[in-house]
Amino acid sequence: MNKMKPVILTGLRANNDLHIGNYLGALLPLIDMAKQRAGEYQINLFVPDLHSFTTPIDHSKLQDNIMQTLRVFVAAGLPLDQDDVHIYRQSYIPAHSELTWILDCFASFFVLRRMQQFEQKAGLQLSVGGKVPDPQRVKTLIQELEAFRKKNQDLEKLPPGWDRAQIEYLLFAVIENWKFSEKALARHHLNNRRLAGVSVGLFNYPVLMAADILLYNASYVPVGEDQTQHLEFTRDIAIRMNNQFGELFTVPEPVAKQHEFFGKDQGLRIKDLVDPTKKMSKSDETGRGVIFLTDTPEEAAKKIKSATTDSFNEIRYDMKERPGVSNLLQILALFTGRDLQDVIAQYEGQTRYGDLKQDVAEAVGTFLRDFQAKLVQVDNQAILAKLEKDEAAMREQANRVLLKVQRAVGLRPAA
Numbered sequence: 001m002n003k004m005k006p007v008i009l010t011g012l013r014a015n016n017d018l019h020i021g022n023y024l025g026a027l028l029p030l031i032d033m034a035k036q037r038a039g040e041y042q043i044n045l046f047v048p049d050l051h052s053f054t055t056p057i058d059h060s061k062l063q064d065n066i067m068q069t070l071r072v073f074v075a076a077g078l079p080l081d082q083d084d085v086h087i088y089r090q091s092y093i094p095a096h097s098e099l100t101w102i103l104d105c106f107a108s109f110f111v112l113r114r115m116q117q118f119e120q121k122a123g124l125q126l127s128v129g130g131k132v133p134d135p136q137r138v139k140t141l142i143q144e145l146e147a148f149r150k151k152n153q154d155l156e157k158l159p160p161g162w163d164r165a166q167i168e169y170l171l172f173a174v175i176e177n178w179k180f181s182e183k184a185l186a187r188h189h190l191n192n193r194r195l196a197g198v199s200v201g202l203f204n205y206p207v208l209m210a211a212d213i214l215l216y217n218a219s220y221v222p223v224g225e226d227q228t229q230h231l232e233f234t235r236d237i238a239i240r241m242n243n244q245f246g247e248l249f250t251v252p253e254p255v256a257k258q259h260e261f262f263g264k265d266q267g268l269r270i271k272d273l274v275d276p277t278k279k280m281s282k283s284d285e286t287g288r289g290v291i292f293l294t295d296t297p298e299e300a301a302k303k304i305k306s307a308t309t310d311s312f313n314e315i316r317y318d319m320k321e322r323p324g325v326s327n328l329l330q331i332l333a334l335f336t337g338r339d340l341q342d343v344i345a346q347y348e349g350q351t352r353y354g355d356l357k358q359d360v361a362e363a364v365g366t367f368l369r370d371f372q373a374k375l376v377q378v379d380n381q382a383i384l385a386k387l388e389k390d391e392a393a394m395r396e397q398a399n400r401v402l403l404k405v406q407r408a409v410g411l412r413p414a415a
């Protein structure tokens with residue numbers, strides 16, 4: 001194995017059924033690279049099994065879920081016969097846990113406490129009408145209100161076009177910033193009660209993820225948009241430790257450069273079909289807005305046909321104002337391998353959403369049929385044999401980086 005090859009790495013947790021968001025956001029970009037550019041890059045695709053129970057799970061199912069996730073990797077096209085492609089289970093490489101502890105001691109409690117995923121999963125995130133307020137919008141509204149009041153010298157009147165929505169937004173800003181208001185204190189106590197039920201593992205999630213990345217000197221980490229903040233965190237801790245101890249880690253490429261590398265203009269966030277203001281997520285209880293990789297083409301078509309769109313009666317790509325229809329256009333482009341701009345040009349201006357839905361359902365159906373046919377044929381023995389070989393090699397690679405860090409922090413004598 002050539003140690004100098006840049007590393008592309010990603011992981012998918014083995015919790016539940018994987019869905020097309022996981023597939024398109026993380027798996028497909030990595031597998032495309034493995035198919036087209038293995039030889040130039042080292043490709044690591046792993047199951048972060050230690051990340052699986054940061055929120056409660058049924059532990060009796062974990063082993064099966066891990067194996068099923070590995071099977072999904074193969075059915076999605078990961079070539080197992082390439083020397084530069086590696087699959088492994090995180091917990092089989094103890095260096096992940098060991099490096100996590102060391103990184104923990106260099107990670108800021110404050111930064112981790114403010115991580116969006118932590119706030120969401122711990123149920124701490126503030127919302128206005130079910131949406132997370134955008135700080136930029138709060139700022140714009142305050143400026144607008146101030147300018148209006150200055151001009152009119154009237155504290156009773158509101159700027160033209162303002163209604164409850166704007167006021168609620170501003171109220172949120174007051175609650176958030178005015179730390180000692182009664183409401184803020186009540187919220188603080190509520191959050192503390194909620195935190196009692198939140199595991200330290202959930203809090204520590206990004207640090208373990210940083211260890212996953214830094215142990216292999218990964219430069220590129222294809223993930224969905226929801227994981228961008230964790231990537232930034234990884235870069236930040238690597239840069240800080242490099243500054244303190246000399247070149248310990250390869251710093252992953254900046255997020256914008258990573259998007260460029262994978263041929264995107266931004267991180268991918270496939271939306272829930274029922275509520276397209278939310279991301280498609282495994283934890284959706286009804287499953288109606290989520291297309292699982294195990295759904296039959298018919299089930300998927302039903303979900304797509306009842307997907308929420310909008311009442312503009314005209315197809316236009318606009319993720320902010322028309323997230324439902326834009327999400328469908330994006331899904332279609334990704335499953336047909338076409339350029340998004342091409343797909344937009346074909347449908348924009350059309351007044352029948354049904355035709356677009358039909359085309360999306362066909363593209364998704366074709367993918368699911370093909371994927372599921374491959375899934376039943378996956379050879380478990382071939383996976384187990386590859387795991388054994390790769391996990392031994394990755395243990396060595398990870399231990400080399402770990403030793404460097406242990407020496408730097410004084411846990412081992414200097415070389």
Ligand code: TYM
Nearest residue numbers: 010011012013021022025026048212223224268269270280
């Ligand atoms: P997990 O299993 O929650 O998600 C796996 C990947 O799927 C992406 N994803 C999406 N992409 C687009 N649209 C969506 N609706 C959508 N939902 C999920 C996630 O961003 C992710 O890339 N923390 C990681 C697992 C991990 C990891 C790592 C990844 C652990 N250690 C090191 C990379 C490197 C996660 O979210 O897994």
